[in-house]
Amino acid sequence: MIGLDIAFWILAVVGIVAALAVVLLRDIFRAAISMILCFLTVAGIYVTLSADFLAAVQVLIYVGAISVLVILAIMLTREVQRGSPSNKLRIPAFIVVVLFLGAVSFALLNTPWQVSAELPVEPTTAALATRLFGENGYILPVEIAAVLLLAAILGAIVLVREK
Amino acid sequence: MAIFNYYPQTLSPDWPGGYWLHWGVFVVIILVFVMAMIMGFIWFERRGLGRFQVRLGPNRAGPFGLLQPVADAIKVLIKEDIIPAKGDKLVHWLAPVVAFVPALMIFAVVPFHDGALLADLNIGILYVVAVSSVGVVGIFMAGWGSNNKYSLIGAMRAVAQMVSYEIPLALSIIGVVLIAGSLSMNSIVEAQSIPFILLQPLGFIIYFLAACAEINRTPFDLLEAESEIVAGFHIEYSGMKFAMFYLVEYCEVLAISAIITTLFLGGWRGPLLPPFLWFLIKVFGVFFLIFWVRSTIPRLRIDQVMAFAWKCLLPLALINLVITGIEVIALPPALLWTVMFLNLAIVVLLALLWSKFFRLGGGRVEV
Numbered sequence: 001m002i003g004l005d006i007a008f009w010i011l012a013v014v015g016i017v018a019a020l021a022v023v024l025l026r027d028i029f030r031a032a033i034s035m036i037l038c039f040l041t042v043a044g045i046y047v048t049l050s051a052d053f054l055a056a057v058q059v060l061i062y063v064g065a066i067s068v069l070v071i072l073a074i075m076l077t078r079e080v081q082r083g084s085p086s087n088k089l090r091i092p093a094f095i096v097v098v099l100f101l102g103a104v105s106f107a108l109l110n111t112p113w114q115v116s117a118e119l120p121v122e123p124t125t126a127a128l129a130t131r132l133f134g135e136n137g138y139i140l141p142v143e144i145a146a147v148l149l150l151a152a153i154l155g156a157i158v159l160v161r162e163k
Numbered sequence: 164m165a166i167f168n169y170y171p172q173t174l175s176p177d178w179p180g181g182y183w184l185h186w187g188v189f190v191v192i193i194l195v196f197v198m199a200m201i202m203g204f205i206w207f208e209r210r211g212l213g214r215f216q217v218r219l220g221p222n223r224a225g226p227f228g229l230l231q232p233v234a235d236a237i238k239v240l241i242k243e244d245i246i247p248a249k250g251d252k253l254v255h256w257l258a259p260v261v262a263f264v265p266a267l268m269i270f271a272v273v274p275f276h277d278g279a280l281l282a283d284l285n286i287g288i289l290y291v292v293a294v295s296s297v298g299v300v301g302i303f304m305a306g307w308g309s310n311n312k313y314s315l316i317g318a319m320r321a322v323a324q325m326v327s328y329e330i331p332l333a334l335s336i337i338g339v340v341l342i343a344g345s346l347s348m349n350s351i352v353e354a355q356s357i358p359f360i361l362l363q364p365l366g367f368i369i370y371f372l373a374a375c376a377e378i379n380r381t382p383f384d385l386l387e388a389e390s391e392i393v394a395g396f397h398i399e400y401s402g403m404k405f406a407m408f409y410l411v412e413y414c415e416v417l418a419i420s421a422i423i424t425t426l427f428l429g430g431w432r433g434p435l436l437p438p439f440l441w442f443l444i445k446v447f448g449v450f451f452l453i454f455w456v457r458s459t460i461p462r463l464r465i466d467q468v469m470a471f472a473w474k475c476l477l478p479l480a481l482i483n484l485v486i487t488g489i490e491v492i493a494l495p496p497a498l499l500w501t502v503m504f505l506n507l508a509i510v511v512l513l514a515l516l517w518s519k520f521f522r523l524g525g526g527r528v529e530v
Binding site for chain 2: 036122
């Protein structure tokens with residue numbers, strides 16, 4: 001399993017560097033590109049965990065759809081070159097971020113993480129489908145999520161509709 | 164009748180023996196296949212376009228102009244590489260690479276023979292959809308890094324088009340997956356006792372049109388519309404980097420041809436000839452169809468392209484999905500031929516309906 005360890009550390013370091021770059025780079029187009037790199041490393045980590053379906057969906061949705069929309073929004077923005085100037089909310093934002101970081105670190109360090117002794121299921125797609133749509137599965141949450149997304153789409157259309 | 168059902172023996176997953184050897188051999192096979200086919204396609208398309216447009220086409224370099232792609236490659240390699248002074252140099256440099264890598268990665272799951280593929284992923288076709296959706300980022304980077312308004316307009320058009328056409332594209336694939344019962348490309352080929360184009364004619368048409376739009380072939384090549392925005396996203400590229408974008412275009416055409424062959428035309432299956440040859444013949448046939456469409460139909464306007472995706476292809480893809488679902492659950496497999504003719508009738512009916520009620524806005528510009 002030495003290969004998996006090497007892969008994990010490469011992906012983890014690249015992912016964290018990319019995540020830092022998203023926050024620290026002044027040029028927001030490059031920040032968006034770093035965000036794509038970060039999403040790709042997360043997909044890579046899913047692959048090392050034998051979650052191939054999840055990895056493909058991560059690339060498809062986060063890289064192929066969400067990042068592309070973020071970049072489109074950046075392209076529609078004027079004066080991008082100056083970066084993202086800060087405003088009066090700098091100090092409140094800093095306090096919120098520190099509190100959030102503290103809460104997340106506390107939760108992470110105090111959770112007894114369990115490693116499953118079972119071998120990963122192959123192929124994953126059938127097992128996932130059974131859990132989501134089969135008996136005693138999560139069909140209700142899936143449907144609720146679908147209705148929620150539909151409501152969001154309708155809301156967006158209503159907001160931008162010409163009077 | 165054994166001769167008409169030429170079943171080759173399945174290759175083992177680590178053919179020709181050993182994990183690393185398998186990788187090395189298949190990486191070489193894929194690179195040689197892609198490069199050779201791209202050179203062939205470029206020559207064929209330029210000569211063929213000449214015939215379609217009642218002119219000769221390139222015929223000076225070598226017999227029948229066969230060496231024209233080589234001459235083009237040498238010319239483009241020794242050209243000066245120009246980077247815009249106010250452009251983002253890193254992004255400008257990375258863009259062709261980001262566009263090229265996903266196009267090449269698709270071939271990792273394309274089966275050339277029973278079991279002859281780099282990685283028989285059990286999420287094969289989903290991998291293809293996911294990887295090919297990354298390519299648009301390269302076009303974005305080219306449009307942004309060039310610091311040119313026409314490049315930017317080209318890139319903006321690309322995103323609108325690609326995001327829209329990805330939906331009917333994925334929905335039409337689901338029909339095939341429902342019948343085959345697997346996402347793996349090799350299993351999909353194995354499930355095709357008759358090619359799925361006969362069972363999924365509507366799915367084939369939707370996939371073909373959406374894929375042409377996705378790779379920006381001519382009826383949909385708005386992001387490089389010469390008459391409007393010069394050359395679109397690669398206007399500021401020259402030399403080797405321009406060659407990379409040119410390669411990406413043909414690499415994507417080859418990938419789409421290979422995927423259509425695998426999903427709808429039965430992949431490597433066929434009588435008499437060896438599987439690899441069948442695969443090549445089918446890929447070339449699909450390429451010829453794409454090229455024929457390109458040389459026949461003029462470019463659409465942006466509003467027509469968007470309306471076509473949302474008002475025509477998306478409803479048809481949803482109808483196709485529902486019909487396929489009902490057929491897979493309700494109809495017994497013995498009624499294969501009935502289903503075939505039923506689906507053909509549905510296609511004719513829907514095509515007539517949509518051509519009657521669906522208009523692309525005539526001369527008006529609808530936004």
